[in-house]
Amino acid sequence: MDHFDYVDGVLHAEDVPLPAIAAQVGTPVYVYSRATLTRHARVFRDALSILPSVRIAFAVKSNPNLAVLKVLAAEGYGADVVSGGELERALAAGMDPDGVVFSGVGKTAAELERALLAGIGQFNLESEEEGLELAEIAVRLGKTARCALRVNPDVDAGTHGKISTGKAENKFGVPFDRAGAIYARLAQTPGLSMRALALHIGSQLSRLEPLEAAFTKVGGLMRDIRAAGHAVTHMDLGGGVGVPYKAGDVFPQPDEYAAMVQRVTRDWDVTLMFEPGRVITGNTGVLVTEVVRVKEGVGSPWVVVDAAMNDLARPALYDAWHDFAAVAPRGPRMTANIVGPICESSDTFAMARDIDAVERGDLAVFRTAGAYGATMANTYNSRPLVPEVMVDGAKWAVVADRIDPATILAAERVPEWLA
Ligand code: LLP
Numbered sequence: 001m002d003h004f005d006y007v008d009g010v011l012h013a014e015d016v017p018l019p020a021i022a023a024q025v026g027t028p029v030y031v032y033s034r035a036t037l038t039r040h041a042r043v044f045r046d047a048l049s050i051l052p053s054v055r056i057a058f059a060v061k062s063n064p065n066l067a068v069l070k071v072l073a074a075e076g077y078g079a080d081v082v083s084g085g086e087l088e089r090a091l092a093a094g095m096d097p098d099g100v101v102f103s104g105v106g107k108t109a110a111e112l113e114r115a116l117l118a119g120i121g122q123f124n125l126e127s128e129e130e131g132l133e134l135a136e137i138a139v140r141l142g143k144t145a146r147c148a149l150r151v152n153p154d155v156d157a158g159t160h161g162k163i164s165t166g167k168a169e170n171k172f173g174v175p176f177d178r179a180g181a182i183y184a185r186l187a188q189t190p191g192l193s194m195r196a197l198a199l200h201i202g203s204q205l206s207r208l209e210p211l212e213a214a215f216t217k218v219g220g221l222m223r224d225i226r227a228a229g230h231a232v233t234h235m236d237l238g239g240g241v242g243v244p245y246k247a248g249d250v251f252p253q254p255d256e257y258a259a260m261v262q263r264v265t266r267d268w269d270v271t272l273m274f275e276p277g278r279v280i281t282g283n284t285g286v287l288v289t290e291v292v293r294v295k296e297g298v299g300s301p302w303v304v305v306d307a308a309m310n311d312l313a314r315p316a317l318y319d320a321w322h323d324f325a326a327v328a329p330r331g332p333r334m335t336a337n338i339v340g341p342i343c344e345s346s347d348t349f350a351m352a353r354d355i356d357a358v359e360r361g362d363l364a365v366f367r368t369a370g371a372y373g374a375t376m377a378n379t380y381n382s383r384p385l386v387p388e389v390m391v392d393g394a395k396w397a398v399v400a401d402r403i404d405p406a407t408i409l410a411a412e413r414v415p416e417w418l419a
Pocket of ligand 1: 059080104105156163198202203204205238239240241242249275276277278279313318371372
C-alpha cells in the first residue's frame with residue numbers, strides 16, 4: 001500500500017502531481033511520501049506489539065535521509081547504524097542514543113570511541129577481536145559498552161547471493177559453534193556488558209522459513225549460554241523482511257512475521273530487537289525520470305531515460321526489478337528495453353519489458369525505490385548526485401539537494417607538480 005496514485009490520468013505523490021516536482025527540481029529525482037512512510041512504520045510497529053517487549057532500530061542504510069529519520073524518530077524508532085556517518089545522522093535526527101545499535105564487521109577504533117561517548121544502546125560485535133578492542137577503549141574512557149554478539153547461524157536465506165549474510169562462508173558474525181565460548185570470554189572482559197545475541201541472515205527475504213530456522217537455532221544457543229551462567233536479556237533478530245517489487249509477487253506480511261516470532265520466542269524472556277529497513281522504506285519512494293529519447297534497436301526499442309545506474313544501482317547490481325510506469329500514460333503499451341545514459345551495458349533497468357508507451361520528454365517512475373535507492377547513488381560518469389523530495393499531503397520540499405558536477409569538481413585538486 002502506498003500513496004502514489006493516478007488522479008485524472010497523472011501520477012501523484014499524495015496530493016502533489018509529479019510533473020509539478022519535476023518542473024521545479026528537474027529529473028532524475030527521488031520522491032518520498034511521508035504518509036506512506038508513517039503508515040509502514042506503524043503497521044510494522046503495531047504488528048510487533050503482540051510481543052511482550054520490543055525495540056525497533058530502523059536500518060539507516062536503507063534510507064539515511066535526515067527527513068526520513070526525523071519521521072521515524074517521531075514514530076518511536078531507534079536506529080541500526082553501520083558507520084560513524086550513520087551514527088551522526090541518527091543523532092542529528094534527534095534519535096535517542098539509547099535506541100541506537102551499531103552493526104558492521106569493520107567498525108574502526110575511532111568509530112567505537114565516538115559511539116561509546118555518544119552513549120549508544122548496543123554494539124553488535126561481529127568478532128571476538130572487535131570485542132576486545134572495544135573493551136580496551138571502554139576501560140580507558142571509564143565506560144561500559146552494552147553488547148550483543150552477532151552469530152552466523154549458517155542458514156540459507158534464499159535471497160540474492162550478494163545480499164545473503166547468514167551462511168558460514170559470509171563474513172558476518174562469529175561461527176555458530178564458537179559463539180558460546182566467545183560470549184563467555186567477552187562476558188568476563190572488563191568494559192563490556194554482554195546482554196544479547198544478534199543475527200541477520202540477509203535482505204529481501206520472500207519466505208519466513210529461513211528466518212524461523214535461524215531464530216530457533218540462535219534461541220538454542222541462548223539457552224546454552226544462560227545454562228553456562230551468563231545473562232542474556234536481549235535478542236536482536238535483525239531485519240530482512242522483503243517487499244514485492246513486481247505486481248503479483250507475494251511476500252510475508254508484518255503480522256505473519258510477528259506471529260512467527262511470537263511462536264519461536266514464546267519462552268525466551270528477553271527484550272526483542274529488530275532492524276527493519278526495506279519493509280519500512282521500500283514503498284515510500286519512487287525515482288522520477290524523463291525519457292531522453294527512444295532509439296530503434298535490433299529487437300525491442302531502447303527507451304533511454306535520464307536516470308542511470310548511478311542513481312538507482314539495484315538493477316545493475318542485483319538484476320533487481322523495479323516497476324516502470326509513465327507519469328501520464330498515453331494509453332497504448334509497448335515492449336522496450338529501458339536503459340540509462342551511462343557508458344556500460346550494466347546500465348540497464350529492464351529488457352523486453354511490457355511498459356506504458358512513452359516518447360521523448362515523457363516523465364516516468366521506477367517504483368519501490370525508497371530503500372537502497374538514493375543511498376547507493378554516486379556520481380559515476382560525472383553525473384550529478386540525485387536529489388530527494390518529500391511530499392506531505394499537498395506540501396513538498398527538497399530534502400536533499402542535487403549536487404552538481406561543478407561542486408564535485410571544486411573539491412578536486414591538481415598538485416603543483418602536475419601544473
Ligand atoms: N541489519 C543488518 C545487520 C543489515 O546488514 C541489514 C541490511 C539490515 C538490518 C536491514 O535489512 P532489510 O530489512 O533492509 O532487508 N543494497 C541491497 C540490500 C543490502 C542490505 C544490507 N543489510 C539491496 O538494494 O537490495
